[in-house]
Amino acid sequence: MKYIIILISYLGMLSLVTNCGGGASGPSSALHDSPGEDTGFVHYFLATPQEVAPGADVTLSWNLPSATDIELLQIAGNLPAKGSQIVRPTQSTTYTIRAKSHTGRLITRQVQVDVRTQPVPNAIEYFWASHLTINAGEASILNWKANRCARVILEAIGQPQFTQTLPCVGSVEVRPTFSGLWTLRAFDQDNRPVGTSSLVIQVNPVPQPSPVIEAFWTNYLNLDAGSTANIYWTVRNASAVYLSTAPEVPQAASGSITVRPLQTTTYFLRALGVSGEVVSQQFTITVNTRLPEIRLFAADQPFLQPGQTTTLRWDVGFCSKVELIGDIRVTVGCSGSWTVAPSQTTNYNLIASGFNGEIVNQIITVTAVQPQALPTVEYFYADDSTVNLGQSTTLRWKVQNCGRVSIAGVNSAVLPCEGSAVVRPNGTQHYPLTAYSPDGQKQAVVDLAIGVLLPPPPAIEYFYASRTAIAWEESTTLYWKVSQAAKVELISATSEQVALQSAKEFQLVSTTSFRLRVTGLNGEVIEAPLTINVAPPTEQQLLDKLLKEMQKGG
Template sequence: MEQMYACGNCGAPVAYGQTSCSVCGVPIDWGTTQSPPSSQYDYQQQAWEQQPSSTNPQQEYTQQAESYQQPQYSQTTEQPNPGRQRISLHTIRKSLKKIPLNIALPLIVIFILLTLGGIMVATIANEEGQPSQNSKPTIASTAAQPVITTFTSNPASIISEQTSELAWEVTGATSVSIDQGVGSVDLSGKKTVAPTTTTTYTLTAVNDKGSVTSATTITINAMGAPTISKFTITPNVIDAGQPAVLQWDITGATSMSIDQNIGNIASSGTQTVYPSTSTTYKLTATNSAGSSNASAAITVNASSVPVISSFTAGPSAISAGESSTLQWNVTGASSVSIDQGVGTVAASGTQLVSPTTTTTYTLTATNSVGSATASATVALTAPTPPVIISFTANPSVITTGQSTTFQWNITGATSLSIDNDIGIVSDTRIPIITPSETKTYTITATNSAGSIQASTTITVNAAGAPTISSFTASPSVITSGSSNLQWDVTGATSVSINQNIGTVSTSETRVVTPTETTIYTITATNSFGQSTASVTITKADITAGYPVISSFIANPGTISAGGSSQLSWQIQGDVTSLSIDQGIGTPPAYGAAVTVFPTQKTTYTLTATNSVGSNSYSATVNVQ
């Protein structure tokens, strides 16, 4: 009698050592067992091989089936379905004898195909080579499609411009991808997305057995006005000078700001403030749907009298008809006022006043605790003599028969006069003269405080003698360093300058470094005679207080006929007046540029004056 065992796939009997089931064809692994194990599942060989001889087939099948018992399956293997009875080959053979061949053959083919499409057989063995009461041949399942464990979006509902996070976990896939432009991804991961409309994202996992998908939808809700969930000030009652903290929290806003000079803010944060008086702060949050507002108020108690940080008058001394500016700064006051007809004013500010006599102004600052005062005096000074800013002749060098015109810039004068029989002059009465010889002219400016004078020399050269168009020193006052002598001469056969400079060309610039106040004289000579001109370079003490002209330039220095050039300058020190010759006069503002349109080569001289004296600087524009 041969020992028989049941096929783990179809239940058909198999002999020990058989490599595959003769019914379903599934391979059988017997492990390392070297000899047939003893078994309770003995079949009579002849009962399996012989045709049933009994006239009662059901009885014969029952007798044989009673000698065969199903093995007990181990816990590591799928348990058989208790509602499904295994059918042995013997049973099939007995049943098929009762069915015509043309019907039985297709049934057998269907049975084999169904069996081969399901499960593969593994092994039946234990360590000793004996079948266990809790074992059966191990069944190896066929490879499966990928498994998408999770695919979610968080949050699943957002408003426009917000983001959501996709998260997924996949096993058994060779490739994973997400649509909507995300593309290929790892088996597990996260991805931040920002859809602008409600969007469904589909994840597809693929392997050689097929593909599976999973979807998640992110809903876009309509945007509303921003939400200000918090806007507070802590504490909301303080004493003057103490701090308080504004705190806020905003969602859904594209721009946020707080008034009271705080300005733009982040969507959440804090700001320390030091209000001097009770104040209400307003927060405004805006997006495309509209704006939201919130307010936070704080009460400031006065713990002491107001503090007047400053109260000044500038200038503190003026002449009749001039003005002074009062300026102040006060903290901790509920009201501020200034006497002398000024009245109530802000806690800080300025006020222009024009007193006709020396006047003291008193500022009073008040709060619930008390008052504080401060004073500033504007003194009215006696009239001062006129100031002669400049007095020149243009041109200052002429030949016999030519004419020249006086130019001046004078302030504070009630009358003007020029000697040498010219007499009274004014801004509307400017004489044109034709002197026959070199002569010095003096202008006198007068007011109730006195008189002041200034002079200029007109050089008259004989007819045919050389013409010295210009001879300047820039600057004319130095404390150290050097000055530039510049000249322009025509019609001369020789030109020279004293002070050991010697012979020079007709048009040149020469740097000189005098150690004391020095007069430089240029002499131009031809067959008709000589022409001369002089300039003085004043060597002043650095503490003397002369105006300092750092630069005076013409840009461009050379122009075409009909073109223009800009004169610009820089001056240091106290300057009471400023002027440029060649008919320009007082510039519109200190430091501003002046545009000139010379028709021929012209030298412009800038003169800066204060109470100590004057300084000058020249610049030449060449016309091609």
């Protein structure tokens, strides 16, 4: 069998940092970021070959996709993110590349080039691929043989995380996702590099399918002016879809839209493929011109009493504009309603315009009629025109020519034309009765007043103390009596409710003010003050009290 073999051999070694152990001593290159560093910062930095004779060409190559300020310390000037540089070392040299990541971190990588006076034979006898050109997803088999070898390492420059340690003779199936350089490195039993070889596998991308318009249609290809139609579409394998109703706005791959064409219109659908290919379809909706059609124009109440309202309603087909003219002049929609309150008989004219300027109209009349007679109150009185506070009385009434009755102060908005209601006024109160005729005309007829007799005000008959001046820790007794009271409170530092007539003893250590607060049956509040003056304690009194407390505690 005959194979096409591209073999790139070097006398030196291609040193790459991998995830496997072992390798040449000294600094090494890096294909991937170290743990904890900026992801994707260093793709690779390598020297080819890595062992040369003095003054021989060595190619330094690097790929730092997201880096800035890239420099080789041995070479002046900034470098591109991806590139190569030829150097000719006369002695073993460590080359250092330094750059900044997108986060601002400064990271360096190194590669060692060994200069030897004696050439080193390449231990790799052969390294070839069954297919040097494949389509994406296909496989190629790599074959190799290395002499003076303990192991080989197979790496793919640019293929994510591909590094394998393999025997010195063998083959392996690979499925690269894109074109790249494959490198085989051989190591002896002392883990020293003894040979390297590389080849390139070309990967052809998968061809992109063409866009396809599977459906583009409408539910009406022929309709009347002002009517609507729905447009539907389904597209596959498209990177963008555009409809002529909004030519600059991308649409979904499948969808629908409602249109209202006023004239015959052609609609286009355009689909763009991933590779730039464009396909399109079109159809035409034919629009028929028709005169406006007044389907409805009427008044809810064509006969009105003065002050009443009615609602005009209409529905017009095939129209572009509608005007309503009478005691008003307004532009309205093709269907709707409007409330009017004409003071006299009025003609209302509905004028409808078509899409091409055609005009039709219809007139209705709302007639004003004479009002009905006003209601008459036959009687309106209270069983008791004067009551005591808290008592109730009954209102009674009868109204002729009546639709309904309302009375302020009675908890009902609508009362019968003849009836009664119980009220309990809190004070002298007016109860105006308003009677409404059957047609809604209203007239306030009677204002009835109910007088309320209030109880007498509260009184404090006496409030005094047995002694108003006492020594320290002595007692005094307060006496009081009140009348016409609903509540009595004795207030000092605290407040307590007490009887209408009573007495209470207090032992005081300082001058204290008291207030007797009385709330009357009529709600009125009165107060009486009383102060008890207490002499300050003497030193002997304080000493005696201290001794007593010590004796109790001891």
